[in-house]
Amino acid sequence: MKRRFLGILTAAAMTLSAMPFTVSAEDTSSIAESCDFNSDGKVDGEDIYLITQRYLEIATQRTDIIADQSVRDKVDSNADIDKDGYIDMNDVLALGEILAESHSVGDVNFDGEVDAVDASMVLTYYTLISVDEEHMATADDYGIIFLGDYDKDGYINASDASDILCCYVSASVDK
Ligand SMILES: [Ca+2]
Ligand SMILES: [Ca+2]
Ligand SMILES: [Ca+2]
Numbered sequence: 789m790k791r792r793f794l795g796i797l798t799a800a801a802m803t804l805s806a807m808p809f810t811v812s813a814e815d816t817s818s819i820a821e822s823c824d825f826n827s828d829g830k831v832d833g834e835d836i837y838l839i840t841q842r843y844l845e846i847a848t849q850r851t852d853i854i855a856d857q858s859v860r861d862k863v864d865s866n867a868d869i870d871k872d873g874y875i876d877m878n879d880v881l882a883l884g885e886i887l888a889e890s891h892s893v894g895d896v897n898f899d900g901e902v903d904a905v906d907a908s909m910v911l912t913y914y915t916l917i918s919v920d921e922e923h924m925a926t927a928d929d930y931g932i933i934f935l936g937d938y939d940k941d942g943y944i945n946a947s948d949a950s951d952i953l954c955c956y957v958s959a960s961v962d963k
Contacts, residue, residue: 822866833930896931911949
């Protein structure tokens with residue numbers, strides 16, 4: 789049983805199951821505010837990761853994965869984004885889609901710039917999942933999963949990293 793839940797949480801599984809999710813612009817901004825689960829002032833991969841951690845806790849009836857009870861409470865109150873009564877991977881996908889909408893493709897660390905840092909993160913991620921298909925998605929991976937397919941061919945790989953780098957280099961030359 790444990791194995792199955794872990795499987796759902798692997799980066800490879802996430803990439804393959806990304807699905808379209810539509811919300812209005814109004815919803816997007818209120819969701820963006822309420823989904824800052826770790827209260828660091830931004831909604832990013834860390835917050836997506838916290839939904840997966842809470843999902844894992846619920847699925848395995850544990851309460852020792854998220855260290856901070858106030859974070860757990862905030863996830864419980866706000867993470868059911870698709871409002872089906874459960875906190876699960878659909879909410880992970882929903883928040884990922886919302887963040888992807890409000891950031892440029894390629895800005896995998898959600899810092900507002902598409903640059904060499906993003907290219908290097910994509911390359912590192914690609915190298916990692918090529919050798920380890922069961923790689924568990926980390927907080928950093930979620931930006932890559934949702935914004936890393938720069939050429940939109942359905943795969944996140946070295947050509948996305950090099951396209952991001954080319955885009956960044958040509959943008960810097962233009963300045
Ligand atoms: Ca946050
Ligand atoms: Ca960036
Ligand atoms: Ca691609």
